[in-house]
Amino acid sequence: MEIMDGPSATNSPALPQDRFANVWKPLLLLVIPCAVAAVFFLSDPVAPSLASTTRRPSLVFNSYMVHEGEDPVPSQPLLTPFFTFHNKGSEPVTIRELVPACSSCVSPDVTAKEIPPGGEGRVIFNVKTRNQAAGFHEYLVTVKYTDPEPHEVVLTYKVVLPEKQIEVEPRVLMVMGRISSTDRDIITIADHRPERAESPMKILSVLSSSSMFTAQSAGQSVVEDVRREAIEVTYAGNIPVGQHRGVITVTTDDDMYPAIQIPVILGDRKRPADEQVLVGPEAGRIIVQASSPEKSTGMRIVFTVPAKWVTSHVETFPTQIVAKVEKTEPLDADKIMVVVQISLSELPSKGIEQGILTLHAKDGEEAELVTVPITLLWR
Structure with a gap:
């Protein structure tokens, strides 16, 4: 005798409530996301625009890289590639600093540090090739400026040096x-x-x-x-x-x-703890105007030295660099400040690109020296 366990689930007729569930569940899955989105949309009627409000930097360069090509450039001790820039903004731009990746290879310069709206200028690299190896070289200079927000931009010079x-x-x-x-x-x-x-x-x-x-x-x-x-x-x-x-x-x-x-x-x-010396900046610079030496521009060098030192004089090399002590004043009981202005009396010999400023002082009977390297940038 075959005994039946009862009707199979798959063969039993669907109840009315089961048919209703099979219909409303998919509909509910479609409706819920739309309802949630509507709630968020209505809850913030003044949602911010997605458009970016970041202001573009004002200083724009004609080119950010100069490449001399695959062939070696003619032999010369100094290369002077330049990068022309424009102030495209509505505020003045101030060039704060030029930072070369290789300070012994490149002495960067700028034709103007304050650039009005619509103004332009140049960054000049001044690449010293005398002791550089032959072959491909890449020189980088970071330009730091404000407009008035602080910005940085990197300029690149690529060149193949001869043997x-x-x-x-x-x-x-x-x-x-x-x-x-x-x-x-x-x-x-x-x-x-x-x-x-x-x-x-x-x-x-x-x-x-x-x-x-x-x-x-x-x-x-x-x-x-x-x-x-x-x-x-x-x-x-x-x-x-x-x-x-x-x-x-x-x-x-x-x-x-x-x-x-x-x-x-x-x-x-x-140096002994009570004889610390500070120099600002650590290296000086004179811009040499070859066609009009009287228009050459120097700078101030500030020395902070022990108060017990007695400053005697300043000395320069080459002798065409003129150094004048503008003031000497105490900062506190232990330190004094000596401000020296450097300039140019006449053109030094051709090819002179480095000079030295020396501050001479006495500590009792002992001689003291503070030396500062000076770069001469020829134009």
């Missing part, structure tokens, strides 16, 4: 720690130009910016068809405490390289 022409080794002469009068260093200037093999470059003079060191010619040699000039550097005894800057200037009979300059850094920044 080495004049090579200086070391590029910067650094002597750290204690320095003795018996110490001696050699700087080598190598001329790789084959066209000068028959008429080599001649050294006319070797100048030292400071009595802390002495540089002089130490003879020539030819190695693998490359002519090399040796410069010997010796040092004075009892160099004052602190880190000091200087420059060695080698003048030549070469029109392309009339002056070759080698920066010198002596000592270190360690």
Whole structure:
């Protein structure tokens, strides 16, 4: 006998309430999102516009990158690419700072720091190629400005430099720690130009910016068809405490390289706690107007030194840089401020791009020095 368990669920007839549920559930899923959206829309009748209200920066450059191409540029000690800009805004623009990615390669300059609405100007790179390796190079400068909101923009210069022409080794002469009068260093200037093999470059003079060191010619040699000039550097005894800057200037009979300059850094920044020194800015600058030297513009250098120091005088290299102490005043019981204005009396020799400002002082019987590198930007 077959026993039936009763009717199967799949075969049983649908009840009325089941048919109703099968209809209203899908409808409910469609209606709920619309209802929620309507509630949010009606609850904020003054919802903000989606349009952006951010104001565009006012300073606009004609180009943000200059590329000289794939071929090497002609050999020259200084490249001066420029980037033209315009103030497209309704407020004045102030150029606050030019920051090169490589400060020893590029000395950036700007034709005007205050640009009125509709005004224009240029950022000039001043790329020093003398000690740069041959091949592709990319130089970056960050322009920081306000309009009046603060902004930054990065400019890029791409160039292929030719094979080495004049090579200086070391590029910067650094002597750290204690320095003795018996110490001696050699700087080598190598001329790789084959066209000068028959008429080599001649050294006319070797100048030292400071009595802390002495540089002089130490003879020539030819190695693998490359002519090399040796410069010997010796040092004075009892160099004052602190880190000091200087420059060695080698003048030549070469029109392309009339002056070759080698920066010198002596000592270190360690000073006694009660003899700390501040300089602002840490490096000076003079814009040299070659066609109108009287229009060359300098700047103020502010020294903060111990009150126990007695300032005697300031000294410059080259001598065409004029330094004048504008004021000396106490800041507190321990510090005094010395403000020095630098300018130019006449044009220095062609090729001079680096100078030095030295503040001389006495601490009792001990001599004290504070040195500041000065960059000369030729126009």
